[in-house]
Amino acid sequence: MKKVSQKVQALRCLEMVETLKQYGIVNQRVLDAFREVQRHLFFDVDSIDLAYNDGAYPIGFGQTISQPYTVAVMTALLVERTPSGKVLEIGTGSGYQAAILDALGYSVYTIERIFELYERAEKLFSRLGLNITCRCGDGTLGLADEAPFDGIVVTAGAPEEPESLKHQLADNGCMVIPVGNADLQQMTVITRCGDRFRKEVFQQFTFVPLVGREGWNDNIF
Numbered sequence: 001m002k003k004v005s006q007k008v009q010a011l012r013c014l015e016m017v018e019t020l021k022q023y024g025i026v027n028q029r030v031l032d033a034f035r036e037v038q039r040h041l042f043f044d045v046d047s048i049d050l051a052y053n054d055g056a057y058p059i060g061f062g063q064t065i066s067q068p069y070t071v072a073v074m075t076a077l078l079v080e081r082t083p084s085g086k087v088l089e090i091g092t093g094s095g096y097q098a099a100i101l102d103a104l105g106y107s108v109y110t111i112e113r114i115f116e117l118y119e120r121a122e123k124l125f126s127r128l129g130l131n132i133t134c135r136c137g138d139g140t141l142g143l144a145d146e147a148p149f150d151g152i153v154v155t156a157g158a159p160e161e162p163e164s165l166k167h168q169l170a171d172n173g174c175m176v177i178p179v180g181n182a183d184l185q186q187m188t189v190i191t192r193c194g195d196r197f198r199k200e201v202f203q204q205f206t207f208v209p210l211v212g213r214e215g216w217n218d219n220i221f
């Protein structure tokens, strides 16, 4: 494996942020968080020199670390509606999205259904000194004992918005979630207004499936 120095990684990180700007990410807080969090720390050693490309890469167990542009779009949708507070991420994966939310100053909770990924991310957060609460389980059911949340970010593709998650939003809180079929999902934002939920839809993406009681059935994949 080619060893890439810290200085080169830092330069590549700045180039990645420039690419995000060219793709239309303008929120300064979001861009600053992408400058602060070193994406290569969330990669395993075999793919470390790809860390600052704008791509999604395998992290094991059939899962991926999302493309930086996708993470930036979701984060910007959240920050513009819910600038601070308590946020729940569904789908910890590598831990990168949770670390970006932490860099933005949110109080971050994250759930992963695959035990090995949960364990790896929890160890990494602890090594990096990040105060992120990790749980292992079915994130489609949310985290009732910690609700309500000012924001929820779902980083896997859902067939529909899970009711449990909608009801764990605080008033005026919002959920960013890709919703669609197994191949293509529409980025969706659900905002809670009392007992009602407002829905906005944005561009399409392709995510790994959200598998769980209020997501896709495990045995269809």
Ligand code: SAM
Residues within 6 Å of the ligand: 063, 064, 065, 066, 090, 091, 092, 093, 094, 095, 096, 097, 098, 111, 112, 113, 114, 117, 137, 138, 139, 140, 155, 156, 207, 208, 209, 210, 211, 212, 213, 215
């Ligand atoms: N946020 C991740 C990151 O920054 O690396 C992206 C991870 S990947 C695109 C989506 C993750 O969602 C996978 O790790 C997958 O195991 C997880 N996942 C899928 N369904 C889930 C569920 N019901 N509860 C928790 N995690 C789930």
